[in-house]
Amino acid sequence: MNDDNRLSRRGFLGLVTFSLGGLISLIVGIPAISYIVSPARKKVEEINFIPLGAADRVTVGEPTLFRTKITQRAGWIIDERELSYYVLTENNREFVALSNICTHLGCRVRWVADEEKFFCPCHNGVFDKNGAVVSGPPPRPLDRYEVKEENGQLFVAFG
């Protein structure tokens, strides 16, 4: 038996084995974690303006639904995704787009003209025409997106 402070041959080899094993585990383990969480990283996308449709479709003071499509690639499939926006204007010069996605749990809201409100079918979230919460569980107003008009066509900021 050795003194407590002196490393035996066996102890030394044990230490070397464990250190090498630990090192190899790290060399594989750290990239492995990065590999698993890889899709969670946010892609840096510049803001693009995507075409919505003709500006004269929008009635002044009433949210009007526009549908548009974008091509997206999440992993290995290039797919078209449909996006919907309610476009609102008070003067036919300045437009704003409201997302039709309920801020509560992501269901699609619907504009009911008679009541002048957006209704969410899932948990009775209600928004006014500017997207502010009137009642129900939604925690914040509907998302708003910048809209620009060029030659009578509307474009919405995406990204």
Place this chain on the structure above:
Amino acid sequence: MVSFLSRLDNIAKRLAVWLDERLGWRGVWEAIFLRKLPKVNWAYTLGSATLFVALLQMVTGILLTIYYVPTPDYAYDTVQFITHDVNAGWLIRGLHHYGASALILLSVLHMARVVIYGSYKFPREVTWLSGVFLLLVTFGFGFTGYLLPWDQKAYWATTVGTSIVGIAPGIGDWLLRVLRGGQQLSEVSLARFYGVHVWFLPASLLLLIIIHMYLVIRNGISEIPHKDDQI
């Protein structure tokens, strides 16, 4: 600092004792890592090296299944996605790809060592036999895994490889259809090769490794033969 470390050491020791009283892990540890060995040479580490690469293949293989999809429309795309888009995907795939060759190489070298030093003799015949099955399973891994990238090389290599089965007398054509899941190489072939590669073979491998390791530990490893040994 020193007193903190020694206190930590003390806690670790007490935890080890506490666990040993309940699990008996020290006996297992001693049987596996502190067992008595004859004086041998570096060729005797080939078995451990093989085991290490097998473990690496399990880890990297499991990781690959997160992104790989075994259907003809996406198999190739997902492999490209892993290689070029996923963080460290090139590394994980690379390790699995080259690890496969290393595993075959090490298995065969390990087998050669067993032959050269006569380690397959009494009382280790069953260890040898389990090793033979391990080698067959390893070949199975190599054969099924080769198809999965679903590129030209994979497709035609497997076409050729499965055709060889087809020339067996009598049942050759039937065996070919079983292997391919039909007359031609298709989506059915890819799915079954994948299933065999990630379920059937790993299950067999694990079972065989347990048997093989148990026998190695139970019988001890052989001494290097001397020239004046009685035959």
